[in-house]
Amino acid sequence: xxPQMVMTIAWVIIGIRAGLKFFHxxxxxxxxxxEILFHxxxxxxxxxxxx
Numbered sequence: 001x002x003p004q005m006v007m008t009i010a011w012v013i014i015g016i017r018a019g020l021k022f023f024h025x026x027x028x029x030x031x032x033x034x035e036i037l038f039h040x041x042x043x044x045x046x047x048x049x050x051x
Contacts, residue, residue, distance in 0.1 A: 008050060015046030 022039040025032065 011046045011049045015043050015050065018042035018046065 018039045022036060022043060025036045025039065
């Protein structure tokens with residue numbers, strides 16, 4: 001029970017961090033598309049583990 005809850009919290013934190021980085025990169029003047037897609041994929045994977 002506890003390890004599963006800890007893993008879920010960890011995935012939520014990873015998803016939030018990657019989402020914030022994604023939006024930060026989108027708002028930059030020069031866009032590094034590979035980095036943007038990388039962080040977007042992290043958000044997608046984290047959401048798939050949480051749901």
